[in-house]
Amino acid sequence: MAIEIRNVSRIFAINHMELEAIRDINLNVEDAEIVSIVGTSGCGKSTLLKIVSGLDRATTGGIFVDGWKIEHPSQKNVGIIFQESRLFPWSNVEKNIDFGLSDKLSKEDRRRIIREHVELVGLSGFEKALPGQLSGGMMQRVSLARTLINRPRALLLDEPFGALDAFTKISMQKEVLRIWEKEKTTMILVTHDIDEAIYLGDRVVVMTSKPGRIKTIVPVQLPRPRNRTSADFAVLRKAVYEEFFDSDEIPADYVI
Ligand SMILES: Nc1ncnc2c1ncn2[C@@H]1O[C@H](COP(=O)(O)OP(=O)(O)OP(=O)(O)O)[C@@H](O)[C@H]1O
Ligand SMILES: [Mg+2]
Incomplete structure (x- = not known):
């Protein structure tokens, strides 16, 4: 789905x-990009992602999906994953994933689809666990399953792994890539983590603030899966850092 x-x-x-949060953003995201x-x-x-999802409206301009202007949120077409877990604490994994799945399905279909999604995010055996009994990474995987169950054609991820430790984060990034390889879902990923941006993205959009604008777009032409320790990766990391900070602001201890 093109956005x-x-x-x-x-x-x-x-x-x-009046606070101008973002100004004149133009970006074409291709299908499966x-x-x-x-x-x-x-x-x-986050303001931009909410507008793309239809949860908020632009003051000027608009979002077009496959050429059609978005007027309302569409859970079916566009899934969004927020930074903080929005699971129901009183419902177990299965029920949280079940939430939002069409009522029209037969009991068996429903059960099968939920099972498939529990497996997809690697949570088999934890179906009956409550969110409070899961780790942060597992909770984010439940959120991922709950969003993917609607087979959205696009996925908007707002700092989805920001709160996770480095190891869990890396395994979640691999998980996202695995799902992308299978489903070819169009994705927009907001992150503070430059390595994550390069590891996952076909392009890295660097924004500046006050008001938020696109400063530059860095294409990432490395084949997947990408190696974070390779020299090519380091070159891109440096390019994004230099855009991210004004060049005289690059931390003195920053070496690639
Ligand atoms: N609903 C709102 N009402 C008023 N101002 C808002 C609202 N949402 C966001 N803002 C303002 O818009 C600006 C951008 O906020 P936004 O949440 O989009 O930033 P962000 O880039 O996602 O930041 P972070 O990386 O900290 O999540 C901020 O100055 C914020 O105060
Ligand atoms: Mg935000």
């Missing part, structure tokens, strides 16, 4: 003052 972000700006009103977005806190990344 076109066309001249999108968003102005919020706070205490009768993964686009990473990086930028400092407050530069409007």
